[in-house]
Amino acid sequence: MLPTSQIEVRRKVPRAVREPQMLDAAVRVFAQRGYHGASMAEIAEGAGVTKPMVYAYFGSKDQLYLACIEQAGRELRNALEVAGEERQLERRLWRRLLAYFEFVGQRRDEWRVLNREATSTGGPFSEQVARARGEAIRLVAQQLEEAVQAGGGTAPASELEPLAHALVGAGESLADWWVDHPDEPVEAMALRLMNLVWLGLGDLLEGRLWAPA
Amino acid sequence: MLPTSQIEVRRKVPRAVREPQMLDAAVRVFAQRGYHGASMAEIAEGAGVTKPMVYAYFGSKDQLYLACIEQAGRELRNALEVAGEERQLERRLWRRLLAYFEFVGQRRDEWRVLNREATSTGGPFSEQVARARGEAIRLVAQQLEEAVQAGGGTAPASELEPLAHALVGAGESLADWWVDHPDEPVEAMALRLMNLVWLGLGDLLEGRLWAPA
Amino acid sequence: MLPTSQIEVRRKVPRAVREPQMLDAAVRVFAQRGYHGASMAEIAEGAGVTKPMVYAYFGSKDQLYLACIEQAGRELRNALEVAGEERQLERRLWRRLLAYFEFVGQRRDEWRVLNREATSTGGPFSEQVARARGEAIRLVAQQLEEAVQAGGGTAPASELEPLAHALVGAGESLADWWVDHPDEPVEAMALRLMNLVWLGLGDLLEGRLWAPA
Amino acid sequence: MLPTSQIEVRRKVPRAVREPQMLDAAVRVFAQRGYHGASMAEIAEGAGVTKPMVYAYFGSKDQLYLACIEQAGRELRNALEVAGEERQLERRLWRRLLAYFEFVGQRRDEWRVLNREATSTGGPFSEQVARARGEAIRLVAQQLEEAVQAGGGTAPASELEPLAHALVGAGESLADWWVDHPDEPVEAMALRLMNLVWLGLGDLLEGRLWAPA
């Protein structure tokens, strides 16, 4: 057994180092067990400390959970923003889908914390989670509106919001499927969603509607 | 002692009556609070009985939760099966979407239990929830396959599964949106999804694919 | 070792029996350790049960403490009321002092809970304790007022309140001394206070005042 | 780096300065929250230092509490001693009462620490508190004995101790009342107690006793 000095549990680590460690552990545990199922003890252990340290740095379970959500949201937002610099509409959408799946693929835990228990189990923070999700959806809706205007589409504006919901849901669900098919490359995932969105959107935005006979 | 039979909480109620009462209460509470947040005490109270009765009938919290999921799944399946009797493909899809949104609209609690904490919180039952969800998705995939064959489509079969995932996710997300817009009629909801599915699918199934430049 | 069946810990005792047992234990522990020093575990153990039972019956530590104070206050009030039926003023005062010391002597713990931490350590209930103490003092003040009127005294009414405070304080302190001198009979204690009160009062009520030279 | 010496919290402050600061903070917190309710963290913060400093200077919470009691006792003793230089008995008593109320009025916190939780919460220091209180009472008893001897009184010596207890209790309770009536001047407070003591004592010391019919 070689000494695995890198993993070794260090003592008296400065806050700037410990705090992220704790956040990471928290994200991991919250993602796996959900808010109620997660225990502060497990989180602390996962960070290599005892509970009082977690409380010293984050105050309470609620605040820790909030910190997780906020971090996850911030990171997703960053990823999408970078992808949003693309000028052309079609390419921008493609870049964003790529960024989204990259985020989901690399930070699976963060993404879980962000989406798990979203509207449910009403804690004092489900509000916060819902807001983060809402932001994403609004971003999509706005993107759709630009597409409509650019393409001279005839789709009524009021329809963009539910459409955005549907697309986001499709993306999340695809991401879930990805978890069980880890060999799929990012591009394949983004491509799938892009196809559904772009081709399907094509008809809609041009005013072609389906109607029951 | 005058008989006050109307108000009085009935005792010695036969099993066939008590069990559904409990299941209803359980669905309600699980839907509102999530698995971990729900307490057996609240469920018992909601059913007008004491905790030992709940245990006598369902054995444990896990088993009770399972019973809820199973019932919800069964009911959704029934609704969809009835809708599946339609012969023509396009109409069958439309009927099924209608049935789905009718189920969601009328039994919101059941639907919540079915979708909440779906893949997460890895308990001994997330497996069961996943299975119920998997069935729905497989149904959709199968439907898609029929569509491909009927239309002489060129879409590869391996793509149908992820596509089904995306569509189911879109449906769930739309249903979520519906919760905040309760005035929307069922048909409008089903129509939205049908448009996305059918028109979007049109291109896909005919082999038209989008590809990055 | 003879079996001490009477002390034996009984199981499944009805609430009407358990609740007072718990209250007794609580009074004992609160009296000995003070509110903050008392632990629910020790109280539960003292009552021969586990903590959840205490919570089932009293809800929280605060409420349990309140229940103790209320019971103690009620019992002291009862004792004093019975003693207040005496017609003649002087005898009534004497009877009340006797009753007071009897209460203190027999229910030392209750009395401690009532007087300990009275104005201090401000919990959400120090208010309640203060009120109980305030009642006693007001009773004394009222008694004094009757004495003034009956005796045609000239003492200003505004002085009665602080005087009552002083007398109550004297009584409590004497009761404290009694704890270390348990052989003293009740009458001797009451007599001591009576002497201070009645003789000292004599001059005051007749308008004889001391003044610095 | 511009010097901001006035606002900046000073470091490397000599022991002679830091220790009283800590003691003051401790007295304040103990007075407000009681022994158990006070936290070392709050005390440290109140003194503008960190907890390890408090431990370095006082060793433990118990010892710190003791130090507070001792300081308070010392200060009260000093005040009373100065007042005891008066030759004539009556005037000496008057001066002492004045000094007592001056102490209570000016150092309310110290006085609280001295009287709060006095005999209760049986920690390792209630002993110490009791001793401080005992000293005060003995002082009063001794004063009473001198009065008896000077006046040729007939009161038995064994009665002086409980009497002293009663008087001290009356004083404390009056002081409590004062807290809620802060506009009262010191002299008025001392006068009230002096009246009760001196006039009431008059009869007692001259052998006039009340007895139940």
Add this chain to the structure above:
DNA sequence: TATGAATGAGCCTTCATTCAT
């Protein structure tokens, strides 16, 4: 069939106290 009484285990939180710098 139905329940009041009871508990073991666990969770969130806090606190007095110490170590390494």
Add this chain to the structure above:
DNA sequence: AATGAATGAAGGCTCATTCAT
């Protein structure tokens, strides 16, 4: 002289679960 980092131990409270009636 002083501190940020860290912890063992305990306390209040809740919950799933069972027993005796």
